Amino acid sequence: MMRNLMRIEIYDTTLRDGTQAENFNISVDDKLRIAQELDTLGVDFIEGGWPGSNPVTIEFFNRIGEIDLKHSKIVAFGSTRHIKNRPEEDANLQALLAAKTPAIIIFGKSWDIHATDALNISLEENLQIIEDSLAYLRPHVEHLFYDAEHFFDGFKNNEEYALKTVASAIAGGAERIVLCDTNGGTLPHEIPPIIKRVKEFVAGLSETVGLGIHPHNDSDSAVANALMAASSGVEQIQGTMNGFGERCGNANLTSIIPALVFKMGFDCGVKEHISRLYGCSRLVTELANLPHNHYQPYVGKSAFAHKGGIHVSAVKRNPLTYEHIAPELVGNSRRILLSDQAGRANILFKAKEWGIHIRPDDPILPAIIKELKELENLGYQYEAAEASFELIMRKLLGLRRNYFSFQGFRVTDNKYRMDKPPLTEATIRLSVGGVEVHTAAGGDGPVNALDSAIRKALIRFYPILEEMELVDFKVRVLSGEYGTEAKVRVLIESRDGEESWGTVGVSVNIIEASWQALIDSITYKLMKEEKK
Structure with a gap:
């Protein structure tokens, strides 16, 4: 593991961006439970939603202030003001202040075609609403962040203008400029040179403003993009638990966090409590009433599951042979699967787990393996039905009682x-x-x-x-x-x-x-x- 003294802020947007995923629906009580679990995990910032956008979000902001969070700071999300409104008259900005959160984040347009085609305003007007929206909020909030929406696409299309929007955000008082890959089309190799250029530009304007990244996963590169950004010097990474989000999802924090801590050596607030990551991941999917992704790295049920007999034999001697980290570090556990690929090592491991004493030279062992292979040939599968196989093993050993x-x-x-x-x-x-x-x-x-x-x-x-x-x-x-x-x-x-x-x-x-x-x-x- 590399050692890195730089601290990375973990910013979770499951309660806002994550809820935009298809079939992802949670109640106010669910949002409060998730926020408390994220706080216990050590997440730095929790984005609660867009104040005033719906009754669930309104109630969440009304109730979250009554909960004593130990580490996390709640963030209210919104946009720059409408071109026709003065900041002090803009309903969106007023709703952000009414949420009474310690942190606010607003997004604005970095891609020139979004200013002219989506907002139907001039490029200069777009720069103005970015700056004065942030300037209006700045005196009223402890932390103020700016989401540079579509930044990577905007930078590639018109670098000069994209950087001007960053300058306007800094002039308005933003302490973090979060570079968003909103359409999720940027690839990992594109991240370092763009961030290097932006860092140089920002350094010429302020010594205190830092960068963040908000990647989407439409090219299946969100986690890689986040890690490339971390190695390029960003100070904040935004993502969601299990990668939930609109379309193909957001950057998956359950993959990003252990990579930052165990593989890249960054200092993160979650480092002390990272063993809670597995539980936090499952809580989110349970409350959203969605199935767990068994194949998810680090926190998936299959992440440390071993099926091949040779693998199992090696893992029993030294887990490092087929595991890139110890599963317990993130709260997960090792699983030895039973299948037609199972060998002696699999059977002996499961027998020990079930409290059944079988010697490696026991003549019953080949009979158990033969029975397993014959049953699977008939269509039985035991990876998800270990209780059935334990009963078979106990029957072959004469240890199974007939209760009826x-x-x-x-x-x-x-x-x-x-x-x-x-x-x-x-x-x-x-x-x-x-x-x-x-x-x-x-x-x-x-x-x-x-x-x-x-x-x-x-x-x-x-x-x-x-x-x-x-x-x-x-x-x-x-x-x-x-x-x-x-x-x-x-x-x-x-x-x-x-x-x-x-x-x-x-x-x-x-x-x-x-x-x-x-x-x-x-x-x-x-x-x-x-x-x-």
Whole structure:
């Protein structure tokens, strides 16, 4: 790791720019929770939104002032004044001041065609509204930043004018000039020479004004652009958690922050609490009700997952062989996957994790590997269904208890009116310790009905099942067959108050595949409680 004494400010805009992502919707309470988590992480600035733009943002600014943030400073976002308004009469500038935040950021036009074509004003008028908008705000706020919108495109189109807009922002009192790649089309190799030129220009006007960068990801270069900017001397990086943002997203802070801290040696406010990064990442996606990106660097579930037997064997000896950093540094964890590529190392690792004692020379080990490979050949997959494989391993070792004996089930759908959903009922027969139970339950669909019937039958014997719930259900049609004759794989995720676990079933019949996964899920829960 390089050592760098320069400090980089981390500026998060998840609550404003991030919410412009498709399907990203959060409430005021969600925004407040995220802000508190970002504060705990050590983010320097949190952009709360555009005051007055919508009721959620208005309420957020009204309530965030009541929360005692330990590190972060809240930022209100807005634009330069309208050409027809004096600063003191401009509703946008007044809303920014009414938010009563310690920091304000406003954006203005750096690309000449945006001034003339989008705002329909002259180039000189654009320079004037940049300067006097900032000058009006300057006495009322602790920190004042300027977002130079479309700066890189503007610089490449008309360097002289783009730099004039920077000069106007400095004259107005901005302490940070944030260079925005608003359309996300700039590539990493273009960043250093542009920043070098801007730094030279700014140095000729002020000794205290610093630069920042706000990259978008339309060319899949936002993280690289941010890191190139850091190495070129910018002092502030703006981005969002998990890269959420309009179109293809913003610069992903969950990738940028660990790169700055662990690989580039920069001093950041998040350095002391960077182990909270994984939790912060998941909180944002959970509150937005979006799926986690398993393949995301650093904080993804697969970021430190090892599947190949050779890899696993090497990682057990020395994690550096196949991991660029220790997962614990960012709050993540190492995962060893079970698949048809698994070798002895994978099985021994998982056995140890599950408290199962198997010696490397145990004759049962080849049998377990063979069983795994044969099952996966039939369509089973255990990367997301480790609970099912633990049950298989314990069965082969004679360690699995039969908590109940399943004797049969029947599921019926009755579509009695075309304008009403079908009525679904599942009937099951099972026995527990010689006591036979025959019961039925309705549900929203066959799988829900079957799940309800199984638990209805078992809960009198195992009340602990009341705290268990099915939280996800996935069906995958497997290749090799066609149409309705194809095999399907059903993955079920269940959870209780402590953890979640995955189980799997495979069949040409979707109900039977679901039944297999449900039985494994319930058996795993009972086994887990017994091990306590």
